[in-house]
Amino acid sequence: MEIGQTVSAPETKTGRLIGTVLRAQSGFFWVLTEQGLLECRLRGRLKKERQATDLVVIGDQVEVVLVGYGQGAIEAVLPRRSQLARRAAGSRGAYKEDVIVANVDQVLLVFACAKPEFTPRMLDRYLVICEHSELPAIIVATKIDLVGREVAESLFRPYEQIGYPVVYTSIISGEGIADLRDRLIGKISVVTGKSGVGKSSLLNAIQPGLNLRTGEVSERLTKGRHTTTVAELIPLTMPGGGYVADTPGIREIGLWKLPARDLAWCFREFRPFLRDCYFAGCTHLHEPDCAVRAAVERGEITPERYDSYVRLMNSDEEG
Ligand SMILES: Nc1nc2c(ncn2[C@@H]2O[C@H](COP(=O)(O)OP(=O)(O)OP(=O)(O)O)[C@@H](O)[C@H]2O)c(=O)[nH]1
Numbered sequence: 001m002e003i004g005q006t007v008s009a010p011e012t013k014t015g016r017l018i019g020t021v022l023r024a025q026s027g028f029f030w031v032l033t034e035q036g037l038l039e040c041r042l043r044g045r046l047k048k049e050r051q052a053t054d055l056v057v058i059g060d061q062v063e064v065v066l067v068g069y070g071q072g073a074i075e076a077v078l079p080r081r082s083q084l085a086r087r088a089a090g091s092r093g094a095y096k097e098d099v100i101v102a103n104v105d106q107v108l109l110v111f112a113c114a115k116p117e118f119t120p121r122m123l124d125r126y127l128v129i130c131e132h133s134e135l136p137a138i139i140v141a142t143k144i145d146l147v148g149r150e151v152a153e154s155l156f157r158p159y160e161q162i163g164y165p166v167v168y169t170s171i172i173s174g175e176g177i178a179d180l181r182d183r184l185i186g187k188i189s190v191v192t193g194k195s196g197v198g199k200s201s202l203l204n205a206i207q208p209g210l211n212l213r214t215g216e217v218s219e220r221l222t223k224g225r226h227t228t229t230v231a232e233l234i235p236l237t238m239p240g241g242g243y244v245a246d247t248p249g250i251r252e253i254g255l256w257k258l259p260a261r262d263l264a265w266c267f268r269e270f271r272p273f274l275r276d277c278y279f280a281g282c283t284h285l286h287e288p289d290c291a292v293r294a295a296v297e298r299g300e301i302t303p304e305r306y307d308s309y310v311r312l313m314n315s316d317e318e319g
């Protein structure tokens with residue numbers, strides 16, 4: 001059923017509907033159900049039961065009861081399959097999790113081959129966030145027309161070799177667009193990448209009019225104020241559907257400091273070696289008989305990836 005279509009009053013007797021939360025703002029939720037898009041509020045009981053920070057977020061599957069024309073009340077939230085969360089400083093120095101999107105199926109990490117220059121360090125940071133959140137990552141290499149396929153592949157081959165899917169795209173030649181479109185079908189995808197890499201161009205090529213306005217919105221709102229970016233799921237109109245999350249995505253998550261054991265695990269090609277270090281608590285920085293460093297020496301882990309690990313271990317970044 002089309003979005004925006006509302007429900008007629010007699011159907012309010014049919015009971016509960018299951019829907020997907022597309023937008024959450026100031027206590028109102030837009031829920032897409034098989035009976036159309038409903039504007040919903042939360043039942044008071046639900047507010048008491050759940051933590052304030054992640055009461056209901058975009059991507060959540062919810063049970064809704066119709067309460068009027070195009071209006072509903074959220075009665076329950078179904079268990080989440082996955083989530084993308086930001087770790088924020090909570091009370092008494094503890095961390096609390098701020099869920100940004102629920103039921104994320106995959107994260108598209110968009111990087112240009114050139115203009116702006118490819119930054120593997122940043123890709124590695126994003127991959128750590130995906131691994132830590134246990135979300136599948138798809139690397140999207142854009143603007144391959146600027147450097148040619150061969151150079152593009154040489155930039156991203158190390159990532160393919162450690163098992164990440166890479167989609168090579170150009171909106172000029174049209175390469176990779178159909179492949180990417182297929183990968184979005186029926187899924188909730190978070191799209192992230194720094195300004196200018198070609199996210200909007202790409203999404204527009206996939207579905208005309210599909211645009212992430214996050215950059216524009218936050219820019220407009222941040223002038224002298226606090227950002228109140230509205231996160232939103234944008235439905236795909238192609239057969240099979242799917243959603244693209246229009247959120248600050250993982251750009252704003254930053255990277256909290258992870259203990260060595262967790263960080264090393266987030267570098268997926270390190271995993272086969274992690275039990276073979278001499279010291280159980282090896283940080284893989286300077287201990288003798290370190291299996292990770294031995295793997296770097298043998299060329300089984302690239303020096304660049306290892307360097308990213310070292311930088312993240314040594315960074316003081318918190319929260
Ligand atoms: N040559 C070439 N240029 C591209 C390609 N894709 C995007 N561009 C150009 O790159 C510039 C930035 O593209 P956008 O789609 O606006 O990038 P964005 O990632 O959405 O940027 P923000 O909205 O700032 O986050 C534009 O001038 C595009 O025309 C491509 O495949 N090849």
Ligand SMILES: [Zn+2]
Pocket residue numbers: 277278282283284285287289290291292293
């Ligand atoms: Zn080690």
